[in-house]
Amino acid sequence: MNKPFNLLTRWSRGRLIALALLAGLLTFGAGACQKSAPEDAHAHDGASTYYTCPMHPQIVRDEPGKCPICSMDLVKATKQGAAKPATAVTPAAALTHYTCPMHPQISRDMPGKCPICSMDLVKAAKAAPATPAPAGGPAAAPEVMLSAQQQQLAGIRVAALGGAGSSAGSAAGTTLLTGTITANANQTRTVSSRVAGRVERLFVRQTGESIQAGAPLVSIYSEQLQALQQEYVLSLAQQRAGGTSGNQYSRLIASARQRLRLLGLSEGQLRALAATGRPTASLTFYSPQAGLVQAVGVTEGQYVGEGTLLVSLTNLSSVWVEAQLYPEEVSGIKMGQSVQVQVAGLPDTYAGRVVFLSPERQANSKVTLLRVQVTNAGGWLQPGMQANVRLPSRSTTAATQSLTLPQDAVLRDSRGSYVWQQVDAAGRFRRHKVSTGPETDERVTITGGLSADAQVVVSGAYLLESEYQLRQGAQDSMNGMSM
Known part of the structure; x- marks a missing residue:
């Protein structure tokens, strides 16, 4: 009787020991998991900055260090959302930072190296924060600040809207037609x-x-x-x-x-x-x-x-320039009218006169033919050369004359036309939406949106727009990563 009792007691004791060890392991595992659980960004709501891994944004630390997953250096980032009121900073400090040319999401306040590719960080200007618009009012215009060196490298050139970079009534004063020089049939035998x-x-x-x-x-x-x-x-x-x-x-x-x-x-x-x-x-x-x-x-x-x-013989003492124009442009042209001809590759401008205006449209086309006769005293004009014919447009009144800008100064998208204006001498530029009127291959009429003395970017506007879009993308990328 004692032997079975001892076996039962020994088995129960061993089972109790195993259960105790299992309970201990579970308790230790739960504590370890709770200790090593991924950091929650909400635990740092009280801080405005934190350190995270560029490749593993779920890693959040209060101090610099290395990523426990890939061993990369943690980078400094700023959280969005409710935060303490920002302290006042100078405009230069707010609009200048150091970033990596290959990884624009890297942003530092001091020079250094990129934690991803080890390239030297370069000094750059951040997109100027837009002034909050009043409730119910239009959104603030985008702004970009560039240093004098950056403006020089980008080829930024500014001119007053009514100054040398623009002119009054020039777009409405002439009509430019593209043509080709041909032999004068009256002098061909x-x-x-x-x-x-x-x-x-x-x-x-x-x-x-x-x-x-x-x-x-x-x-x-x-x-x-x-x-x-x-x-x-x-x-x-x-x-x-x-x-x-x-x-x-x-x-x-x-x-x-x-x-x-x-x-x-x-x-x-x-x-x-x-x-x-x-x-x-x-x-x-x-x-x-x-x-x-x-x-x-x-x-x-x-x-x-x-x-x-x-x-077949031809005499090139005079040649023809045959150009195409739309029917609505025909009403301002008369036979024998004097025009100016500019030939590609030649510096001189040649005087010509209209000798033929086709009464019908060309086959399968919406254009008609204009023929201009030009004296070729020097023999420089040869059949087949490209030429532009400048026709004086119909007289315009002072009310219809407007200020114009070069074509490169006006940017267009599905929402309208825009120009970049220099706001101050510190290198701050602001984009404005404008309304346009008649235009040629060289100039665009500005009918509204700018004052007559506005300093407009007439060269380098596309680069300025690209710089703004690039910085906006980099800023959005940083904001998205910090979330």
């Missing part, structure tokens, strides 16, 4: 074959060659020409042999002479033929004017028919 035959000799072989009036172009062998010359020489011989009775051949001579002239023989060639009495087997065509060879349509040895193009 083509030489075609008047007989059927074979090209015996080419005196010009390449385009662009300069020739004088009366210079030989092409020589063509033709049996038809030879037969007509023999008929003409025979009629002359019969007239001389018949004496007074030979006058009956006068009509035959005149007929043969006229046919030879129609074939292209000159008066000199006819006199030489009558004097020698020896027909030539080839006919030479001569240049009707001085100019440049525009096209050569045949080669030596080629057989040609009547009407075949031999050589």
